[in-house]
Amino acid sequence: xSLKKLLKKSTPSSSISKLSTINxxxxxxxxxxxASYDGKNYSLxxxxxxxxxxxxxxxxxxxxxxxxxxxxxxNGMMNPSKGQIKVDYQTPNMNKKQFRREMSKIGYIPQSLxxxxxxxxxxxxxxxxxxxxxxxxxxxxxxxxxxxxxAKKIIKLVGLNGKENRKTYMLSGGEKRRVAIARALMQKPIxxxxxxxxxxxxxxxxxxxxxxxxxxxxxxxxxxxxVHHDMQLALEYANRVAVIKEGQKILExxxxxxxxxxxxxxxxxxxxxxxxxxxxS
Amino acid sequence: MNPKNNLIIGLIIAGIIAMSYNIDANxxxxxxxxxxxxxxxKEMAEVEPDLFAIAFWSMLETIEMAFIGTVVGVVIAxxxxxxxxxxxNSKLIYxxxxxxxxxxxxxxxxxxxxxxxxxxxxxxxxxVLAIIMxxxxxxxKLQYESIEAVDSEPVEAVNSIGVSxxxxxxxxxxxxxxxxxxxQVLYMFDYNVRQTSILGLVGAGGIGFYIINxxxxxxxxxxxxxxxxxxxxxxxxxxxxVKIRDKYIVKEQKGMQVKV
Ligand SMILES: Nc1ncnc2c1ncn2[C@@H]1O[C@H](COP(=O)(O)OP(=O)(O)O)[C@@H](O)[C@H]1O
Ligand SMILES: [Mg+2]
Numbered sequence: 001x002s003l004k005k006l007l008k009k010s011t012p013s014s015s016i017s018k019l020s021t022i023n024x025x026x027x028x029x030x031x032x033x034x035a036s037y038d039g040k041n042y043s044l045x046x047x048x049x050x051x052x053x054x055x056x057x058x059x060x061x062x063x064x065x066x067x068x069x070x071x072x073x074x075n076g077m078m079n080p081s082k083g084q085i086k087v088d089y090q091t092p093n094m095n096k097k098q099f100r101r102e103m104s105k106i107g108y109i110p111q112s113l114x115x116x117x118x119x120x121x122x123x124x125x126x127x128x129x130x131x132x133x134x135x136x137x138x139x140x141x142x143x144x145x146x147x148x149x150x151a152k153k154i155i156k157l158v159g160l161n162g163k164e165n166r167k168t169y170m171l172s173g174g175e176k177r178r179v180a181i182a183r184a185l186m187q188k189p190i191x192x193x194x195x196x197x198x199x200x201x202x203x204x205x206x207x208x209x210x211x212x213x214x215x216x217x218x219x220x221x222x223x224x225x226x227v228h229h230d231m232q233l234a235l236e237y238a239n240r241v242a243v244i245k246e247g248q249k250i251l252e253x254x255x256x257x258x259x260x261x262x263x264x265x266x267x268x269x270x271x272x273x274x275x276x277x278x279x280x281s
Numbered sequence: 282m283n284p285k286n287n288l289i290i291g292l293i294i295a296g297i298i299a300m301s302y303n304i305d306a307n308x309x310x311x312x313x314x315x316x317x318x319x320x321x322x323k324e325m326a327e328v329e330p331d332l333f334a335i336a337f338w339s340m341l342e343t344i345e346m347a348f349i350g351t352v353v354g355v356v357i358a359x360x361x362x363x364x365x366x367x368x369x370n371s372k373l374i375y376x377x378x379x380x381x382x383x384x385x386x387x388x389x390x391x392x393x394x395x396x397x398x399x400x401x402x403x404x405x406x407x408x409v410l411a412i413i414m415x416x417x418x419x420x421x422k423l424q425y426e427s428i429e430a431v432d433s434e435p436v437e438a439v440n441s442i443g444v445s446x447x448x449x450x451x452x453x454x455x456x457x458x459x460x461x462x463x464x465q466v467l468y469m470f471d472y473n474v475r476q477t478s479i480l481g482l483v484g485a486g487g488i489g490f491y492i493i494n495x496x497x498x499x500x501x502x503x504x505x506x507x508x509x510x511x512x513x514x515x516x517x518x519x520x521x522x523v524k525i526r527d528k529y530i531v532k533e534q535k536g537m538q539v540k541v
Contacts, residue, residue: 077437110438116456130452
């Protein structure tokens, strides 16, 4: 049941987060995390959150609120100035060899998608397999047959059948997002980080892409952390939504059974959510 | 036009007059020399067609030299350009390498040819080595500049997959910087054919050897045959490389415009 449906039918009641206890199901944990690009201004402040495996976690907030920064912290592209982060029991840091191995299992899709535009769809998707390929073979672009088969299967799965040899710069915005998702899936990820990948799309295409992610997530038991601009989409697809404002998490709601829980305060936030929801839609 | 611009133009004109005195440039001599040109042109007009066969074969040798020089130069230049790119290496590597590359470009290929004639003796091999040197300096510079201009977004995104640096270079940096390479290499070949045509002046092989010798002995009619062959060849190469460039590069840009 989606958060949106629950919001419409549930009645106010108070409940306490069950996640405050230690939980082995937790994939991502942040404790009082602060982050800064220049050492003076903090783009994120006092961020504490836990994300369970298999969750579709949405991060919503205005432009400049710190959403992209939060994703960069999770995959180790940026280090916090203060506080602890654990992802799959490890501290993210892209310069540490050990975490680089972990990064091969984190499918990160930046806002710009980061596709290589002068190569084909298939070649872009195969990039996701590179951590599994030896140096010599990857220099020769010599991928094992089973990886090529896998890539083709994923290309079909994301709806780009027949376009595997198309150069990436020739694709539409929606198709490019499918390629980025396919590259991430090719990594055989345990975690998907997606930064506003549907923000610039029309409603129909945005939903197609979201359905695609939701479907892959279910089949692969993926955890997904997705940044959204649109509250409505977040409520529809996520089982947890965190709202960030000026670097701080001001609200975090989720489903517990068939009730909505405010994980930020422990109170049912019906009023506030409905306001947010109405403002955005 | 404002007073400042007038002043600058005035200074440039004054400078040209002063420098002309310094280099003994005398327009009167140019005018007096025109009849001499007429004599040369008249003698050149008496071309000796039996020489066309030799001219053709020596032009072929020239093209072969330019071709080998361009290909080998490019093959050496590409790995060097990766090492000279600031976004891929530490200062310790790219600073000295850029210095060496700049030095190879400082000498025009004819100076390199003199050096190699001294080293390996007269003949086309010295010329090929000269072309290789110049090509390395030139193509490596153009390539490290396009590597440095590669979009950082795909580099960061793929780096976050946890790939190795070599993989990143092979699968992102090279494909993103390669599209300019075809047109750079074509231009280089075009340029090298012209350069190779004059390397014979210093005994480094190619068609220039015949031209300089006939001119030395005032056989302008014979020299003319060879110069005509050079002219036609360069025009053909120019035409062909424009066609190739249009085919590969313009089409790609159009593709980008059609679908955004
Ligand atoms: N590379 C950067 N250098 C300096 N400041 C940055 C950089 N990236 C983001 N910021 C700043 O950090 C804040 C949060 O940015 P970001 O996480 O990109 O926000 P969002 O993704 O929510 O739009 C903003 O104030 C932004 O100006
Ligand atoms: Mg952002």
